[in-house]
Amino acid sequence: MNYLEANKFHQGLAEELIRDIEPNSVALSVWSPPYHVGKQYEDGQTFEAWQEMLRTVIEAHFDILKPGSFLAVNIGDILVFRDETMPRFQAENLTMRRSSVTREQVLAAMELHPEYNRRQLAKILGCSEQTVQRRLEGNNIRGGKYATQTRVKIVGGLIEQFALDAGLYTYDRRIWVKDAAWANSHWTTNSYRSVDEFEYIYVFWKPGITTVDRKRMTPEEWTEWGSRGIWSFPSVRRNDVHEAMFPVELPARLIKMLTDEGDVVLDCFMGSGSTAIAATTLNRNFIGIEKDPKYVKLSQERLLNVPPQLNIRY
Missing domain, CATH: 3.40.50.150 (Vaccinia Virus protein VP39)
Structure with a gap:
């Protein structure tokens, strides 16, 4: 050979x-x-x-x-690899927040104004629509907002x-x-x-x-x-x-x-x-x-x- x-x-x-x-x-x-x-x-x-x-x-x-x-x-x-079976890791990163608006404040505003959309809620809260969405949905997700969750091995x-x-x-x-x-x-x-x-x-x-x-x-x-x-x-x-x-x-x-x-x-x-x-x-x-x-x-x-x-x- x-x-x-x-x-x-x-x-x-x-x-x-x-x-x-x-x-x-x-x-x-x-x-x-x-x-x-x-x-x-x-x-x-x-x-x-x-x-x-x-x-x-x-x-x-x-x-x-x-x-x-x-x-x-x-x-x-x-x-680190993508795993569709893993729960999505959602984080509220307090130290990186640019807005002081909390999830509780968004929920309270929604209760007072159930007919308001996110743009209107953002206006009365003094923040962006994106902030309203993040507080409601927890979109600080490891691996990306729309990507499959990543898992550590x-x-x-x-x-x-x-x-x-x-x-x-x-x-x-x-x-x-x-x-x-x-x-x-x-x-x-x-x-x-x-x-x-x-x-x-x-x-x-x-x-x-x-x-x-x-x-x-x-x-x-x-x-x-x-x-x-x-x-x-x-x-x-x-x-x-x-x-x-x-x-x-x-x-x-x-x-x-x-x-x-x-x-x-x-x-x-x-x-x-x-x-x-x-x-x-x-x-x-x-x-x-x-x-x-x-x-x-x-x-x-x-x-x-x-x-x-x-x-x-x-």
């Missing part, structure tokens, strides 16, 4: 091409899958199809990983179960603290939901003898991040080449900590090529899989332009 060649980007679906990787050859698989949050490259994919894609890709790792090696999945821990349990079903065991997790979602924007919300400012890195182990060698890192690196559960470094704030570009430092830390020079590192959702850049710079081999031809080309161009001594900050 002709296995996927190392140090090359392969265009196609991860759930299909991963079957063509040589068994027991990958020392570390590190990737960040589509988050199912409405990006252009996720267009048309249902929540069920998204789960099946992840399940299939993770399941295939048992065969391709070396015994004792690791799969690391970087993903935001919550997923914790995805860590899904990823863990897919891994366990594949014969891989949870080994560790790291929290990556990145820039807050509102860092460069005007943040408003009609709920108590927190700002998106961190992601998880779930690490799964294939049974076998694992080489533990802290000398892969300097003593300072081990102290600063190798032994720490929380990693803090910036996300890629502005880019015009990929919708979900992650920093080279994320795969670089995992590669340096969990592999040796000459090992093979896999990224099933290569995107803009950050994992390949990290692997090449650290003298590892890589296999990249990416479904979009334009991102395959982008990754190739980025890799060609990597300086000989890339300054990866740990």
Whole structure:
């Protein structure tokens, strides 16, 4: 069989091409899958199809990983998707109100003037028709006034179960603290939901003898991040080449900590090529899989332009 060649980007679906990787050859698989949050490259994919894609890709790792090696999945821990079966979340956001008119005042005015329409009620209350409607119907609705209600799902349990079903065991997790979602924007919300400012890195182990060698890192690196559960470094704030570009430092830390020079590192959702850049710079081999031809080309161009001594900050 002709296995996927190392140090090359392969265009196609991860759930299909991963079957063509040589068994027991990958020392570390590190990737960040589509988050199912409405990006252009996720267009048309249902929540069920998204789960099946992840399940299939993770399941295939048992065969391709070396015994004792690791799969690391970087993903935001919550997923928000539309759910027609969920009650609509209606909120009276007192702190964002531009009018002091209350629902009780609108109801009282309606009782005094049952023949009035909303325009007339608004006039006597000294507010807009929209305010009257909002006080009566509670139209501050999460996901949009006319849209299907959105539901929050914790995805860590899904990823863990897919891994366990594949014969891989949870080994560790790291929290990556990145820039807050509102860092460069005007943040408003009609709920108590927190700002998106961190992601998880779930690490799964294939049974076998694992080489533990802290000398892969300097003593300072081990102290600063190798032994720490929380990693803090910036996300890629502005880019015009990929919708979900992650920093080279994320795969670089995992590669340096969990592999040796000459090992093979896999990224099933290569995107803009950050994992390949990290692997090449650290003298590892890589296999990249990416479904979009334009991102395959982008990754190739980025890799060609990597300086000989890339300054990866740990």
